[in-house]
Amino acid sequence: MDDALIEKLGILADAAKYDASCASSGAKPRRGGKEGLGSTTGAGICHAYTPDGRCVSLLKILLTNHCLFDCVYCINRRSSNVRRARFTVEEVVELTLGFYKRNCIEGLFLSSGIIRSPDHTMEQMMLVARTLRRDHGFAGYIHLKTIPEASPWLIEQAGLWADRLSINLELPSDHSLKAFAPEKNGGTIKAVMGQVNERIVEAKEERRRFSPAGQSTQLIVGADDATDRSVLETSGTLYQRYGLRRVYYSAFSPIPEASSVLPVKPPPLQRENRLYQADWLLRYYGFTVEEIASGGEGGMLDLGIDPKLAWALKNRERFPVDVNRADREMLLRVPGLGARAVDKILSARRHTRLRMEDLGRLSNGLRRARPFLIAADYHPAGGLTDRLDLRQRLVTPSSQLSLF
Amino acid sequence: MHTITLREGADLDGFRRAVRRLAAAGTAPDKVLWSVGAPSLFGGEAALASEGGAPVFLPQAVGQLIETVVCHGDPERYALLYRLVWRVLNGERALLDQHADPLVHRLERLDKAVRRDIHKMHAFLRFRALPGPDGEERYVAWFEPDHHIVEAVAPFFVERFESMAWTILTPKGSLHWDRRRLMSGPPAERPDAPAHDRFVDDRFAEGWQRYYESTFNPARVNPTAMRAEMPRKYWANMPETAAIPAMVRSAPARVQAMLEAEAAVPRRRMPEKAVAAMARQAPDSLADLNRLIQRSEPLVPGATQAVLGEGPEGAAIAIVGEQPGDQEDREGRPFVGPAGQLLTAALEEAGIDRGGLYLTNAVKHFKFVQRGKRRIHQSPTAGEVKHYRWWLMTELGFVRPRLVVALGATAALAMTGRPVAVLRERGPMAFDGWNGFITVHPSYLLRLPGEEERRRAQAAFVADLRRAAALA
Numbered sequence: 001m002d003d004a005l006i007e008k009l010g011i012l013a014d015a016a017k018y019d020a021s022c023a024s025s026g027a028k029p030r031r032g033g034k035e036g037l038g039s040t041t042g043a044g045i046c047h048a049y050t051p052d053g054r055c056v057s058l059l060k061i062l063l064t065n066h067c068l069f070d071c072v073y074c075i076n077r078r079s080s081n082v083r084r085a086r087f088t089v090e091e092v093v094e095l096t097l098g099f100y101k102r103n104c105i106e107g108l109f110l111s112s113g114i115i116r117s118p119d120h121t122m123e124q125m126m127l128v129a130r131t132l133r134r135d136h137g138f139a140g141y142i143h144l145k146t147i148p149e150a151s152p153w154l155i156e157q158a159g160l161w162a163d164r165l166s167i168n169l170e171l172p173s174d175h176s177l178k179a180f181a182p183e184k185n186g187g188t189i190k191a192v193m194g195q196v197n198e199r200i201v202e203a204k205e206e207r208r209r210f211s212p213a214g215q216s217t218q219l220i221v222g223a224d225d226a227t228d229r230s231v232l233e234t235s236g237t238l239y240q241r242y243g244l245r246r247v248y249y250s251a252f253s254p255i256p257e258a259s260s261v262l263p264v265k266p267p268p269l270q271r272e273n274r275l276y277q278a279d280w281l282l283r284y285y286g287f288t289v290e291e292i293a294s295g296g297e298g299g300m301l302d303l304g305i306d307p308k309l310a311w312a313l314k315n316r317e318r319f320p321v322d323v324n325r326a327d328r329e330m331l332l333r334v335p336g337l338g339a340r341a342v343d344k345i346l347s348a349r350r351h352t353r354l355r356m357e358d359l360g361r362l363s364n365g366l367r368r369a370r371p372f373l374i375a376a377d378y379h380p381a382g383g384l385t386d387r388l389d390l391r392q393r394l395v396t397p398s399s400q401l402s403l404f
Numbered sequence: 405m406h407t408i409t410l411r412e413g414a415d416l417d418g419f420r421r422a423v424r425r426l427a428a429a430g431t432a433p434d435k436v437l438w439s440v441g442a443p444s445l446f447g448g449e450a451a452l453a454s455e456g457g458a459p460v461f462l463p464q465a466v467g468q469l470i471e472t473v474v475c476h477g478d479p480e481r482y483a484l485l486y487r488l489v490w491r492v493l494n495g496e497r498a499l500l501d502q503h504a505d506p507l508v509h510r511l512e513r514l515d516k517a518v519r520r521d522i523h524k525m526h527a528f529l530r531f532r533a534l535p536g537p538d539g540e541e542r543y544v545a546w547f548e549p550d551h552h553i554v555e556a557v558a559p560f561f562v563e564r565f566e567s568m569a570w571t572i573l574t575p576k577g578s579l580h581w582d583r584r585r586l587m588s589g590p591p592a593e594r595p596d597a598p599a600h601d602r603f604v605d606d607r608f609a610e611g612w613q614r615y616y617e618s619t620f621n622p623a624r625v626n627p628t629a630m631r632a633e634m635p636r637k638y639w640a641n642m643p644e645t646a647a648i649p650a651m652v653r654s655a656p657a658r659v660q661a662m663l664e665a666e667a668a669v670p671r672r673r674m675p676e677k678a679v680a681a682m683a684r685q686a687p688d689s690l691a692d693l694n695r696l697i698q699r700s701e702p703l704v705p706g707a708t709q710a711v712l713g714e715g716p717e718g719a720a721i722a723i724v725g726e727q728p729g730d731q732e733d734r735e736g737r738p739f740v741g742p743a744g745q746l747l748t749a750a751l752e753e754a755g756i757d758r759g760g761l762y763l764t765n766a767v768k769h770f771k772f773v774q775r776g777k778r779r780i781h782q783s784p785t786a787g788e789v790k791h792y793r794w795w796l797m798t799e800l801g802f803v804r805p806r807l808v809v810a811l812g813a814t815a816a817l818a819m820t821g822r823p824v825a826v827l828r829e830r831g832p833m834a835f836d837g838w839n840g841f842i843t844v845h846p847s848y849l850l851r852l853p854g855e856e857e858r859r860r861a862q863a864a865f866v867a868d869l870r871r872a873a874a875l876a
Binding site for chain 1: 498501502503504506509526527528529530531532533543545560563564565566567568583606607608609610611612614615616617618619620621622623624625626627629630632633634642644645648651652655659662663665667679681682684685686696700701703704785786787788790791794795
C-alpha cells in the first residue's frame with residue numbers, strides 16, 4: 001500500500017461516513033475453505049468502535065466521490081468543492097483482502113458517486129464484488145449500495161455476488177426528494193426495491209443465492225420538514241411492501257461544504273435514537289405506527305422518554321400488568337421489559353410464581369417497569385400509574401441507566 | 405470430603421470425569437472441594453482414561469452451559485456447575501428454564517461473560533503480516549483474553565483464515581495454524597510477539613489507521629458509547645486506537661468550523677449533463693446489447709458461454725425458444741442441437757427460409773446437471789425466465805419483428821409474464837407490445853413416444869409455422 005493509495009483511502013472513507021448502515025449480519029453461513037478466504041457467521045462482528053460510538057464492521061468506502069448528481073444533503077454532490085478521488089476495481093479488492101486478512105473487518109460496504117453514467121458506475125461496483133468472489137474466493141460479507149438509475153440487468157448481476165443490496169431512499173417524501181435531489185426519482189427507487197424484493201423471494205424459493213441478507217435503505221432525518229410520524233409511515237410501508245430487512249435513520253449531520261438550502265442547525269441526535277427505538281417497536285413488539293406516534297405530540301416523538309414509555313404513560317388504564325398472568329403481547333408493552341426478558345418470564349413462570357426479587361434477576365429494566373407491574377408479592381401502592389408526576393419520577397434520576 | 409484437582413484453564417475433560425465419578429457414587433455437592441492445580445494447558449493429561457463412572461445424561465442446554473462456563477476464570481465455577489448437575493439429576497430436569505433461580509442466574513452471568521470475551525477476541529484481535537523464511541507471509545497476533553477461551557476461539561479463526569498460516573499468542577496459551585493442522589502451545593508473553601516496528605506488512609496498519617480516522621464523524625462524538633463496547637483494556641493491541649485521543653480532542657473544533665463556515669458557493673455545472681448521461685446509458689444497438697449479455701454472469705453457474713440471438717435485424721418473424729442445450733452451449737449458436745435440426749426441417753417443409761428469421765432463446769445460458777459424462781438439460785425456473793426477460797425484450801426492441809413466435813411454455817412465459825398451457829392456447833396471441841403466436845417447442849416432438857403420434861404432432865407444428873408466416 002503506497003502513499004497515494006492511503007491518501008485516496010482517507011478521502012473515500014471520509015466521503016462514505018454519512019451512510020448509517022454498517023451491519024454485517026443476516027447472511028447464510030459460508031466459508032472460503034482451503035483456497036479462498038474468510039467466512040460469514042450469520043451474526044456479524046463489530047471489529048472496532050470509533051469515538052462517535054458507531055461500530056466498524058465493514059470497510060465502508062466509495063468507489064469514487066466524483067458525482068454527476070446534485071443532491072443538496074450530500075457532501076459529494078457535483079457542486080461541492082471537496083477533494084475528489086477514485087479507486088480502481090483492483091485497488092478496492094486489494095484493500096478489502098488486506099484488511100480482512102488482518103482481521104480488521106467482516107467485509108466490504110461499497111457505495112459510489114455517479115460517474116459517466118449510472119450503468120457504468122454500477123458495473124464497476126459489481127465488478128469489485130465479482131472479482132472478490134470469483135477470483136479470490138472471498139467468503140466475507142459484501143454490501144453494495146445500488147445505483148437506482150442503473151439498468152435492471154446490472155442490479156440483478158450485483159445481487160448474484162452481494163450479501164445485501166441497499167437502495168437509499170434518503171428522504172421520506174416525494175416532494176422533499178424533488179426539492180433536494182433533483183436528479184433522483186422516488187418512483188425509480190421504489191421500482192428497484194420492488195425488483196430486488198421479487199428476485200430475493202424467487203431465489204429463496206429456488207434455493208439460489210441472490211442478496212441473501214436482503215435489502216436495506218437509509219432515510220435522512222432533519223434535513224426536511226418531515227415529521228417522525230411520516231418517517232415511520234414510510235418505514236412501515238417499506239417493511240410491508242418491499243420486505244426490507246432494515247431501515248436506517250441518519251440524523252442530518254453538518255457537513256463541510258454545506259449547501260445554503262439546508263437547515264443551519266442539525267437535529268438533535270436523540271431524534272435518530274428515538275426513531276430506531278420506534279422502528280424496533282414496529283418490527284418486533286407488535287406496535288402500529290399510529291400507536292407509536294400517539295405517544296408524542298404533533299407527529300413528533302417525545303425526545304425525553306423512549307417511545308414505549310411514552311405510549312404506556314398515555315395508556316395508563318391498560319396497566320399494571322400481572323407478570324404471572326399476562327400474555328406475551330401485553331408483557332412486551334411494559335416499559336423496561338425487552339423481548340428476551342419477556343421470554344425468560346414466560347418460561348420461568350411455568351415453574352414458579354414470580355416475585356419482585358425474581359424479576360430483578362430476569363430484567364435489567366425493572367426500575368422503569370415497576371410502576372407498570374403486578375408480581376406475586378407486589379402491587380403498585382395506590383395505583384402508581386395514576387400519579388401525575390410519574391413521567392418525572394421515571395425520567396430524571398436514571399437517564400443513563402434506563403436506555404441501554 | 406472429596407477433593408478434586410483439575411488442571412489450570414478450561415478443564416472440561418477433567419470436570420466431566422469427576423462428575424461421572426461423583427454422580428455414580430451419589431456424592432452431594434457440599435461434600436466436594438474443587439481445586440485447580442498443575443498448569444498444563446492443552447490436555448497434557450488428556451491421556452488419562454475416564455476411570456470410573458458411566459456417562460451422565462444431561463439436557464443439551466446444560467451440556468452447552470458447562471462447556472462455556474468452564475472457560476471462566478472464577479475459581480468457584482466447578483463447584484457451581486456441579487451444584488447445577490446435582491440438582492438436574494435429582495428431579496429438576498428443567499432447572500435451566502428457571503432463570504430467576506439464584507444459581508441459574510449466577511451461571512448465566514458467567515456464561516455471558518465468557519461469550520462476551522470470545523466475541524471480543526473474534527473482533528479485536530489484529531493480525532500483522534510477517535515475511536516467512538520461504539517468502540510466504542505468516543500472520544501473527546497478540547491478544548489478552550480475560551478467561552480461558554483460547555481453545556474455544558480456535559475453530560472460528562481456523563474456519564475464517566484456513567488458507568493463511570497464522571499464530572495467535574496469549575498469556576493463556578497459543579495457537580498455530582499451518583493451513584493443515586492446528587497446534588496448541590504454551591502461554592506466551594508480550595515480548596514473544598514481534599514488536600510493531602519489526603513488522604513489514606505493506607503499510608496496511610498505517611492504512612487502517614487512516615481509514616479509522618476518516619470514518620469518524622466529529623459531529624457525533626460520543627466516547628462513552630465507544631468505551632462501553634470497546635473498553636480501554638483492548639486498546640493496546642489495536643493499532644487504530646492510537647489515534648483516539650487526538651480525534652476526540654479535535655472534534656469540537658472541527659464541528660464549530662463546519663457550523664461557522666458559510667454555505668459553500670456552488671460551482672455551477674450543468675445538470676443537463678447528468679440527465680443526458682442517464683438517458684444515454686441503455687445499449688444503443690443489438691451488438692451493444694450482445695456485448696452486455698456476453699459479459700454477464702449466468703444466473704445458474706456452469707454454462708460455457710452465453711448463446712446470443714441470430715438472424716437479420718428487421719426480420720419479419722422472431723422465433724423465441726427456451727434456452728440453449730448442450731450442443732448450443734458448446735458452439736455458442738442457437739438451435740443447432742437435435743431440436744434445432746427438427747425446427748430447420750419443419751421450416752423447410754413449411755416453405756420458410758430459416759436464414760430470413762431471427763432466432764433466439766428466452767434464457768441465454770445452458771443449465772444442466774452432470775450425470776457421468778453427460779450434461780442433462782434442466783428447464784429454467786420462472787425466476788430465471790424473469791431474470792432474463794429484460795434482455796429478451798431489449799433484444800426484440802432492436803430486431804423489431806412483425807411477429808414473435810414463442811416455442812413452448814418457457815418462451816410463452818417470457819413473452820406473456822404468466823404460465824401458459826401451450827397445447828390449449830396455441831395460435832395467435834397478443835404479447836406485451838408484440839403480435840404474437842404460440843406453438844409447441846420442437847423438443848416436445850422429440851419426446852413423443854409413438855411414431856404415429858409424432859407424425860401427427862409434427863404436421864400440426866408445420867401447419868402452425870405456415871399460419872404464423874401468413875400472419876407476419
